[in-house]
Every structure is written in C-alpha cells, then in structure tokens.
Amino acid sequence: MSKVQLATQIHPQVKRALEEACESRGLKIGHFIQEAILDKLEEYEDIADLRKLRAEPSRPLSDIIRDLERSDKI
Secondary structure, eight states, rough: OOOOOOOOOOHHHHHHHHHHHHHHHHHHHHEEEEEEEHHHHHHHHHHHHHHHHHSSSOOHHHHHHHHHHHHHHH
C-alpha cells in the first residue's frame, strides 16, 4: 500500500499525550493516527445513515406483527 505524508499542527500537550499513549501500548504514532482518522470517518458515515433512517416513515408495531402473522412468519 502506498502512503502519503500528512502534516498538521497540534497542541504540544496533545502531542505528548499521543506519544505517551502510543509508547505505553507499543503502537506506532502513524498507525494510531490513521486508525483514529478512519474511526472518525466511519462515525461521520454512521451519523449520515442515522439521519436518513430517522427521516424514513415508521409503522406501529401492531401493524408489523399483524403483517407477519398474515404471512405465517410468526
């Protein structure tokens, strides 16, 4: 897998906390940051999916049970 470099500025205390967390767990900082970015991107996708689901119409549970009974699924 090819890689590119990413440069950013962060607060010195955040960097120290990152270094300590990675060192104590035997992790490489680059790997930690990549996983954190992927986790955040997935979280944003989940939020978008949730918004779509909330916009979908809902049905009363009694109607769903009735339909399942009619189709002999329960």
